[in-house]
Amino acid sequence: MEEDTQKEEYLDRLLRLQAEYDNYRKSVEKRFEEERKLASERLVLKLLDVVDDFERMMKNIRDDKVREGMEMIYKNMMKALESEGLERIECAGKPFNPLEQEAIEVSYDECGDETYDTVIEELRAGYKMNGKVIRAALVKVKGGKK
Secondary structure (H helix, E strand, O other): OHHHHHHHHHHHHHHHHHHHHHHHHHHHHHHHHHHHHHHHHHHHHHHHHHHHHHHHHHHHOOOHHHHHHHHHHHHHHHHHHHHOOEEEEOOOOOEOOOOOEEEEEEEEOOOOOOOOOEEEEEEEOEEEEOOEEEEOEEEEEEEOOO
């Protein structure tokens, strides 16, 4: 009888240890994945300044062959960043969203148009990574009457 009780205790202890180990393993995997995403996000944030410079440079290139080559490089770079979960926040012509955009200029309209709080112009691109805003877009917003 005592032997059966001891066997049950050992089995119970073994099952608890297996469950604890499984929980620990899942916790470590989750932490590792979060750290990987954070490291990737930090690198992408640093590269966004390079992307901005690249976009400004391409606007000023006059030679069509050079522009064509730069556009190919740009597309490849953006494809690599998108594979890490990066997506551009589209804003022009859409309602102002303070969670994704930062208004640095407001243009007041005297003609009575009722489309207040609409983004008129994107001054700097904003980006999300894996659904999280990592850099807000800088925008010009249409305000109401002064």
